Amino acid sequence: MEEKENLITVNIDGQDLQVPPGMNMVEAAAILGKEIPHYCYHPKLTIAGNCRMCLVELGMPGRDRATGEPMVNKDGTPKIMWMPGPAIGCGTKAAPGLHIKTDSPKALESREAVTEFLLINHPLDCPICDQAGECTLQEFSSSHGRGYSRFIEQKNVKPKRTRLGPRVTLDDERCVLCSRCIRFCDEVAGDSVLGFTDRGSYSTLTCFPGKELANNYSLNTVDICPVGALTSTDFRFKMRVWFLKETNSIDFETSVGVNTVVSAREGTIYRVKPRRNDQVNDTWMPDSGRELYKQVESDDRLIQCTIDSLATSAVDAIAKASECLQGGGVAIVGSGQCSVEEQFALKAISDGIGAKGVYLVARYGKDDGILMSVDRNPNVRGALMAGLVNDLPDEQLGELGAKIDSGEVTTVFSVKEDLIAGGLTEDQVGKVKIIYLGTHENTTSSLADVLIAGLTQFEKSGTVINQQFRLQKFSRVVPGPGGAIEDLYALATIQANLSGESFPSTVGSLWKQIGTEGSVFEGISFQSLSDQGELLDGSAFEHFSFREGKSLHFEPKKEALAIE
Amino acid sequence: MPIVIKRRPLNFLEKLYLPEIARGLSTTFKKIWEKPVTLEYPEQRPTIPEGYRGVPTLVKDPEGREKCVSCQLCEFVCPPKAIRIKPGEIPENSEYAHVEKGPQEFEIDMLRCIYCGMCQEVCPEEAIWLQNQFSLSGYSREELVNNKEDLYELGGTLPDEHFKWRKKKEAAEHGSGH
Ligand code: SF4
Ligand code: SF4
Ligand code: SF4
Ligand code: FES
Numbered sequence: 252m253e254e255k256e257n258l259i260t261v262n263i264d265g266q267d268l269q270v271p272p273g274m275n276m277v278e279a280a281a282i283l284g285k286e287i288p289h290y291c292y293h294p295k296l297t298i299a300g301n302c303r304m305c306l307v308e309l310g311m312p313g314r315d316r317a318t319g320e321p322m323v324n325k326d327g328t329p330k331i332m333w334m335p336g337p338a339i340g341c342g343t344k345a346a347p348g349l350h351i352k353t354d355s356p357k358a359l360e361s362r363e364a365v366t367e368f369l370l371i372n373h374p375l376d377c378p379i380c381d382q383a384g385e386c387t388l389q390e391f392s393s394s395h396g397r398g399y400s401r402f403i404e405q406k407n408v409k410p411k412r413t414r415l416g417p418r419v420t421l422d423d424e425r426c427v428l429c430s431r432c433i434r435f436c437d438e439v440a441g442d443s444v445l446g447f448t449d450r451g452s453y454s455t456l457t458c459f460p461g462k463e464l465a466n467n468y469s470l471n472t473v474d475i476c477p478v479g480a481l482t483s484t485d486f487r488f489k490m491r492v493w494f495l496k497e498t499n500s501i502d503f504e505t506s507v508g509v510n511t512v513v514s515a516r517e518g519t520i521y522r523v524k525p526r527r528n529d530q531v532n533d534t535w536m537p538d539s540g541r542e543l544y545k546q547v548e549s550d551d552r553l554i555q556c557t558i559d560s561l562a563t564s565a566v567d568a569i570a571k572a573s574e575c576l577q578g579g580g581v582a583i584v585g586s587g588q589c590s591v592e593e594q595f596a597l598k599a600i601s602d603g604i605g606a607k608g609v610y611l612v613a614r615y616g617k618d619d620g621i622l623m624s625v626d627r628n629p630n631v632r633g634a635l636m637a638g639l640v641n642d643l644p645d646e647q648l649g650e651l652g653a654k655i656d657s658g659e660v661t662t663v664f665s666v667k668e669d670l671i672a673g674g675l676t677e678d679q680v681g682k683v684k685i686i687y688l689g690t691h692e693n694t695t696s697s698l699a700d701v702l703i704a705g706l707t708q709f710e711k712s713g714t715v716i717n718q719q720f721r722l723q724k725f726s727r728v729v730p731g732p733g734g735a736i737e738d739l740y741a742l743a744t745i746q747a748n749l750s751g752e753s754f755p756s757t758v759g760s761l762w763k764q765i766g767t768e769g770s771v772f773e774g775i776s777f778q779s780l781s782d783q784g785e786l787l788d789g790s791a792f793e794h795f796s797f798r799e800g801k802s803l804h805f806e807p808k809k810e811a812l813a814i815e
Numbered sequence: 816m817p818i819v820i821k822r823r824p825l826n827f828l829e830k831l832y833l834p835e836i837a838r839g840l841s842t843t844f845k846k847i848w849e850k851p852v853t854l855e856y857p858e859q860r861p862t863i864p865e866g867y868r869g870v871p872t873l874v875k876d877p878e879g880r881e882k883c884v885s886c887q888l889c890e891f892v893c894p895p896k897a898i899r900i901k902p903g904e905i906p907e908n909s910e911y912a913h914v915e916k917g918p919q920e921f922e923i924d925m926l927r928c929i930y931c932g933m934c935q936e937v938c939p940e941e942a943i944w945l946q947n948q949f950s951l952s953g954y955s956r957e958e959l960v961n962n963k964e965d966l967y968e969l970g971g972t973l974p975d976e977h978f979k980w981r982k983k984k985e986a987a988e989h990g991s992g993h
Contacts, residue, residue, distance in 0.1 A: 378916075378940060379914070408989070408990055488902045488915075494887070494891070
């Protein structure tokens with residue numbers, strides 16, 4: 252095989268493969284579609300090599316000891332000198348001429364032996380274990396196990412149902428001592444609280460005395476635990492994983508735009524987990540983002556449209572809202588929580604009625620340098636790119652307040668934003684007509700003249716733009732409540748009512764308009780947007796002083812830092 | 816090809832009609848004095864053979880512990896999706912805290928159940944059994960959905976060969992010798 256630049260050739264099960272030097276054999280075999288079973292190896296953590304599940308046979312082209320000449324077989328091919336014992340694949344880095352065998356009898360036998368040892372003290376309680384169905388120990392036990400136990404002695408007893416922290420429960424008997432969780436805490440979360448005590452088969456995972464696993468990334472240890480030792484206290488015993496349908500989504504918590512996958516069964520969401528995106532969040536996500544699904548069924552959810560606090564249909568509420576917006580003196584409060592499509596529709600409305608001002612409410616929080624950025628709105632950049640606003644938003648709606656006081660603004664159309672929380676006084680809110688499109692009760696929703704009940708991020712599809720100007724899409728996980736209406740549909744209908752022309756009311760059809768020539772979104776359509784997102788050209792906004800600091804895969808622009 | 820059944824032509828005696836009537840009546844009278852082969856259902860009930868697949872029920876072990884651990888395998892395997900389970904955690908102060916998991920709710924919709932016995936076959940805890948109850952009626956759909964209480968009432972207690980959870984508890988009390 253021809254050597255490409257910077258690539259070296261290794262041989263896996265007789266097949267030549269070109270890989271970058273230093274690539275480990277678990278990854279290299281995966282390129283050929285071969286799975287080397289592994290527990291402790293994780294692509295985003297350092298290599299520990301302690302589970303021994305990934306054993307393979309290893310060989311290098313031989314050299315004659317006396318002459319140093321390469322040894323050749325009779326047919327002229329290089330002679331491979333196989334090592335007598337197996338070696339771990341995860342700890343073997345690609346070197347020129349390296350040969351491995353992943354499915355030779357010796358490799359298979361080694362794995363079977365490792366599996367038998369791992370199961371010696373395992374409690375075999377899959378029926379009550381939450382990991383069942385997505386457990387690598389379960390999978391490899393059926394592919395490499397012997398199906399019965401030769402161990403008749405008493406099994407080790409270790410602590411069960413241990414609270415490791417507010418969100419994580421540990422069952423030590425199930426732990427295979429892979430140390431992934433320990434490495435995650437040390438290397439990614441930067442909060443070293445886990446470690447092993449005791450030795451040999453008595454080794455036990457535990458928290459350091461006086462510490463607990465409480466950092467905002469603790470649930471990632473549950474995701475990477477290959478067995479059911481670490482379980483999420485929230486998800487524990489709620490639903491077996493094989494019933495869950497998974498839908499790709501985005502964490503709306505901050506502008507990082509962590510990729511997630513949301514699991515639901517029959518219209519109920521059970522959990523949110525991270526989805527791998529090497530450009531954004533690797534395989535991690537903050538714990539706080541996993542709680543967001545609870546908003547879907549929260550008690551203060553708006554499930555009914557109202558006009559003057561009287562229940563009405565969504566159709567009537569939209570018609571009434573359109574009527575109010577025609578009156579002039581309208582200001583629009585958009586939101587960084589809206590999708591790009593909604594912001595685009597809102598922009599069309601504001602242009603059409605000649606709004607007296609369009610505002611967003613900024614939310615800033617503490618930056619943790621990993622996956623929580625300062626900007627707690629997922630889509631402020633979307634509002635900029637859709638042209639809804641021309642500058643970074645303020646945290647307070649002071650300017651709008653002044654316009655209300657001066658009588659310039661008589662109607663406020665707020666999408667998802669509580670005006671009181673945004674800094675207006677109840678007095679100011681009382682002076683104007685309020686149209687509110689939102690999902691949860693707040694002061695604005697209770698004061699609204701027209702209230703349109705909308706959908707949460709889990710009930711609709713759309714796109715958001717993260718801090719890197721990466722356009723990412725999220726999809727509908729569950730249907731919305733009966734009385735609510737999709738936000739984009741409501742906005743599009745209002746715009747159609749106002750302009751007298753039709754306006755696309757679905758995400759797919761609206762993208763035909765958004766992705767037209769000349770816009771930054773040119774050539775993009777919702778269907779063709781990949782699950783890894785697409786980086787847009789954000790150079791037009793470079794001069795803005797975004798407040799975000801560094802995060803996992805984001806470097807702030809230098810000028811912005813200088814302003815800080 | 817239609818199947819043609821050849822009929823034997825009646826012989827002379829049969830053609831006479833009356834002798835055959837007498838033969839028939841004699842059979843009838845003979846049987847009147849014999850032990851009947853039918854049952855006066857529903858007052859009389861048949862004995863159900865072992866392995867009969869009647870209404871699925873939940874059972875307890877001889878200690879009175881509910882055997883089901885709400886693993887939801889039966890819910891998964893049930894072809895007509897007749898089973899609905901809400902799993903739950905056994906509280907830490909319970910006698911059976913070491914089992915950790917048990918059903919909060921368990922429903923079998925008998926209008927859906929096809930008595931296939933898959934649930935019994937898949938259950939890793941031997942907790943669900945199709946027993947000898949075969950006749951089922953009700954005035955509403957709801958009545959024919961057996962909830963957890965009904966299921967335990969129908970199921971009763973079955974002998975246990977393993978007592979695996981009791982052994983587990985004993986092992987835990989005994990400790991690891993370390
Ligand atoms: S708890 Fe899980 S991740 Fe941690 S060492 Fe044990 S098996 Fe590995
Ligand atoms: S007997 Fe068959 S149909 Fe009835 S509950 Fe069990 S699995 Fe379902
Ligand atoms: S399979 Fe058995 S243990 Fe599992 S939920 Fe059904 S009855 Fe309970
Ligand atoms: S994966 Fe290689 S030793 Fe664990």
